[in-house]
Amino acid sequence: MEENTELNPEENNSQETITRVGGMYKDWFLDYASYVILERAVPAIEDGFKPVQRRIMHSLKELDDGRYNKVANIVGHTMQYHPHGDASIGDAMVQIGQKDLLIDTQGNWGNILTGDSAAASRYIEARISKFGLEVVYSPKITEWQLSYDGRKKEPINLPVKFPLLLAQGAEGIAVGLSTKVLPHNFIELIDASIKHLKGKNFTLYPDFPTAGIMDITNYNDGLRGGKIRVRARISQYDKNTLTISEIPFGTNTSSLIDSILKANDKGKIKIKKIEDNTAANVEILVHLPSGISPDKTIDALYAFTACESSISPLACVIEDNKPLFIGVSEMLKRSTDNTLDLLKKELEIQLHELEEQWHFASLERIFIENRIYREIEEEETWEGVISAIDKGLQPHIKHLKRTITEEDIVRLTEIRIKRISKFDIDKAQQKIDALEGDIATVKHHLEHLVDFAIDYFTKLKTTYGKGRERKTEIRIFDDIEASKVVIRNTKLYLNRKEGFVGTSLKRDEYVCDCSDIDDIIVFTATGKMMVTKVDTKTFIGKDIIHVAVFKKKDKRTIYNLIYKDGKGGATYVKRFFVSSITRDKEYDLTNGKPGSFVHYFSANPNGEAEVVTVFLRQVGSIKKLKWDLDFADIMIKGRASKGNIVSKYAVKRIELKEKGVSTLKPRKIWFDETVQRLNVDGRGELLGAFKGEDRLLIITQEGMVKTVTPELTMHFESNIIVLEKWNPKKPISAIYFNGERELYYIKRFVIETEGKEESFIPDNSNSRLEIVSTDWRPVADIEFTKERGKDRKPNLEVDIEEFIAVKGINAIGNQLTKDKVNQINLLEPLPFDEPEELQPEEMEVNDEEDVSEENNSNAKDDDGPTLFDFE
Template sequence: MSSEPDVSDDAAARIETVRVEDEMEQSYIDYAMSVIAGRALPDVRDGLKPVHRRILYAMHEEGISSGSSHRKSSSIVGETMGNFHPHGDKAIYDTLVRMAQEFSMRHPLVDGQGNFGSVDGDPAAAMRYTEVRMAPIAEELLSDLEKDTVDFQSNYDDRLQEPTVLPAAFPNLLVNGSSGIAVGMSTNVPPHNLGEVIDATLHLIDNPECTIPDLMEHVEGPDFPTGATIVGRNAIRKAYQTGRARLSVRADYHVETTETGTDRIILDELPYQQNKSKLVERIAEMANEGDLEGIRDLRDESDRDGIRVVIELKRGANTDVVENQLLESVLEQTFGVINLALVDGEPKVLSLKELLGEYLRHRKEVVRRRSQFELDEAENRAHILEGRLLALDNVEEVVDTIRNSEDRDAAKEALKEAFGFTQEQADHIVRMQLGSLTSLEAAEIEDEYEEVQATIERLETILADESELLSVIKEELREIKAEYAEERRTTIVEDTGTVTDEDLIPNEEVVVSLSEQDYIKRVPVETYSAQHRGGKGIIGADLKEGDRIATVFTARTHDHLLCFTDQGQVYRLKVYQIPEMSRTARGTSAVNLLDLDDEEEITAVVATDDFEEDEYLTMATRNGYVKRTGAEEFENILSTGIIAISLADGDELVDVEVTNGASDVVLGTEKGMAIRFDETDVRSMGRNARGVWGIELEEGDRVAGVSAIREADDRTLLTVTRRGFGKRTPLSEYRRQSRNGKGLVDIKTDERNGWVAAIEAVAETDHVIAMSDDGQIIRMPVAEISTVGRNTKGVRVMAIDADDQLAGISVFPEPDAES
């Protein structure tokens, strides 16, 4: 037996040999074009995809208009799926839901009853629970559909006819926008204000040669249903000129001040298509992780009346900075404009003028076809009326002719032969009732005939003169605008560029204090008026019982600081992140700003803005070690801090100075000794190094601080003690020695003075801030402190209570003396 298959000659002739790759390529192209033209992209003429068009047409066919009662959504989905759209019911219902959402469409095309989802991303209720009917404005898309205004095609099973496009009495693609993803392309047309779009269309009709900037005098920009603000007009201009751009859309908010004096930021409107619940969740997450600072509480108070998300700020938080951080992270998003639509069945990216031009081309065709349809009807009616008028003029003869005829057909033929009636006229006259032969009826026919003749004349003028046709389009557009136009919701502001947190905060000198229990705050230095030395000062902090001031320093609000702790760690801190508070306030917990370990205290602060090329950070420990490390090793500081120096057991980091490689270093001890040596005596080391001996300490003595000086430095060395006494001494009195020596006597540390609290090289025009453990603070000019030699007691700088002592000092240039 033969193993070849039994194939007839006809079947064999129909077999075609093709390469697999060629067949796959062609099949994929066919599939892609099917998706592009039949599912994913809107038609430029009516702004609808097939599924939207079929849903509206199914409702139209079922008589579910804006004046009818609502119908179950499942009924509409079933009609659409069964007659016109051969796809899943979920896709059809999702489309129906979106057409009913006020936050999705600028002018919803469907009027819904029930749960149709929310801006929180909640899904709509099942289609068996919701009800819909056509929105009034949707009827404007379908108006004159029965007047041969558009082409029809067979539905998927050839049982019914469906429109290939809707007449669309307004530019729906621009008004409601559209989005979709096809094969290898996507569209994202933003919604616009109906009144503005119609005004631009009218302008284009009157000025066909107008430019896009001319049209932009009418269309300000997209107008989203959720309002919000578009930042920057350049992107809008690019979108209208090229059809593509990226718009920055920002949430709208306002700031309220509560009765307790704290601020709250209220979100009123969100960017288009932003999920509110995810936005709130993201803000909460960033606040908990420390990426958003200054937020105390967050809650969503939105209801049916609108959006209201409340962001409560901490006391002392800088509202401008929090606003800026929110805008940078969550409140501003990008809307990518892609004005891609089907033009004559092919996808094309369109400018604003092209979008309006294509709509006008469609609308002119609709009005022309409608006018021709109405003209044909009017001419047919005029023809019938002419026959009736002729019959009335010869009523007796007509009646006799009909009466003497054997049947209707014979009567029609006799009328045609006797009076010259056409077939249509004869048919009508034979069906006329006797009651229509009255004189009153005759007058009404004559009036109607005159009206029909006027209509014919008007329609012929429209068809013959394009300017008349355009006048009709303009009048109808004006009527749509008068009926449906609303106030603009989305505002547009100029893009002022990136605003940094520093831009929002004055760059002023502030005093920062940190307590042992980690309460931190900043206060403008102007809060403390300069006093004469020797005073007690004023209250600088309301400390908790048992708490004491650990550190005080001055800085500028724009400074980025390196905060060194006694345990050898270093942290990075922006000064403006420290809450600004009143002079007597306790402060906020530093754990919100710095990840300090228990019992860890800041002992030195350096402003990174001061760094220059080839500079070093020179560190001193309590036990006399000194170490020099290149400043570049501190460029990347983790939020959890990094190691600045390795410490021996029982040692701690006490002070840090910036040196330039050609400085001398002065170490001062608590018992009043000081040593000066060349910084190059200490080789540069890595961050993990311990350092080398800087001074040989007497038993019980410890290093109090370090200061850097230059060879020709005309400053003096300020030394202050725990009991509030101090002095200035010329730097020339501290001769250079080798490191690890015992040094020279700097100041007497007897019972009156107490031990040394700090040393600092100061200029004559500097001011000094001194703060006690109990929070007393005083500001004074450095010039108030006497200049005396070494090995002296000094003068009273600050009056200290018996149970209090000086915590530290900070030196800053006199404001008027700053360069």
């Protein structure tokens, strides 16, 4: 220990003693950290095992007799090698068993889907799987070390000939670092190893036993800084029920349901009840109250519950007793190269053993065929016996591949007389020839080692790959705005007299339902506007004339405003939208002069333009005291525009004459197949321009058809084969196989009931839809099956419009043919002059606002556009 140092601080006149700790204490923390990193938490790159896992697999091999062993017995046996108690060994073994790769399990090993734990180790059993026996063990090339107490030998690393770490994944928290290697698909790992051996590039993405959906855009090869997003698979069972059939990795049904209930309690989502029917497969039924949108609820589940989560991988492994951070691609390359090296060592050992067998078989034949054993009859000493045999062999050993050792001669003396008496020269030669063939095969493998390794991986894939196809679907996710999908869980109230808005003013005027994460927009009679967060009570200002929930980037809600420009000033009219602003900042919608006030205001969610009547005061010689003003004649501009003059004279009042219709263009909607969502941003395929009454036509591969009002929150399944703007007059043509009658039928129909999902093929398990067309005059090409002994029947071209008339959706249709059909294809449709849809006069929306914040309050009609970022 070092000497003590005394300090006398002047500020408190007290004596403090600092004792510096040195000597044996100096490295204690470093030693502890190193021990946890190397011996407990982080797997080795050579075999992908943590020490406890390696010792479990070694114990399983020692106990292996082909039958199941009690896990308690295996745990006890492993304690000879692992000095940390039975609990850690049992937990680690259950984790290996649940991955269903290296261990065959029997009994209740828990459920990764529900989170149920395994039964006690005395009740469950295990043995090494056939795959584990093939890829994990090879004692002749294994390096060994003494166990912790020096009584036993254990492997330094097991000779694993497979990218096991990437297949199983690994997670561990050490001192100062952690690791999180995500599991990958068995078949894809083998394919990647083969590509690497062939010198080709490859990519690897995780695959989870819980299935689900995954966005790997930022996976970053599993390195630090990467991130993936995982989602549950949620589908609509009916209009009031959602089904969760797959869950995200890292969750289970219990934690998922808990997160849904918490979100419901907080008012983020609204559900009626949850049923958990999970057994072998996940099945969670989420029942919704009537009137709640299933599509919005799906998005809300992703936004506010564990149905979506992010996982940050961190590929850390141990190499040469040091932590190493590498990507999964490099990890697979190293594993594949290591497998190549292990296969080479096994082949070299096998070649050596075969050559030794050939050598002794040849010596044995020489020894017996030339009766050299008779020459030792007169020898009285052991040395004489050895010498006599050696001398007798010399004339016959020129073809041998190595010199004869004393050990070889000793083995010859151990041959039993019974074997000599029954020795068959032909069988002996056949054995030698077979050994020579085996030696030639092994040498060929060594000369073509890469091809041998490729065949090895291909055999693994063929033998063990069945049922190990990818479970997790890879898809790019759309970003969900929480404010758009949150349930309106509270009510907004307004106190006009005192100028307050909030959720706690329950005695005052009710405005609308809102959520606690919404923003609200407020307008006052003095022409002021403000956007603020929903709160219990917020002061805005007296004379509030309009309050609503604010939608960011909303350019379809149009505000119609008529205001007086200061005392004695003119009256102006303007139309504008508010898409983005600075929160809690007051904006002046007038020209900013003192005494300005609002004559007329309306908020129109779809750009409606009403007609109002303007009444002037009788002043002087004004002739026209009353006229109508149509807002449809006013161009929509930014909120900072001054507007158009209504009158220079004093306005008495303004009255609504008639409500207006939308002056906005029909909204163009696209479908982005990448994220399976609708959008208005121009991504994907244009479906058309939609007015309020227009609907989407959806047809699925299962023969279901329905029409829906297009909403950007809608979810679509991958089985959709038709998604387009619906024309109620255009017939739908379909050719289907009738499973009950075992014949092909053709039908044409129009949809008579909007919004109803209906099947247009018979409800039979063998019935299937072949083709469907929404062309006016489709044409199908029928290719027939060639029958034995007959010429193939020529193709049949069918004009579907001519073949069958339009009937009801439930009609069976007409039989297409009695002959066996090989394939049906759609050809180019016949020409048809589709009637043009008459469009009403439409008004363009100026999509921009003024960019100059300094000139915001004084901007004129001809000023440039302004856009303020929302903060």
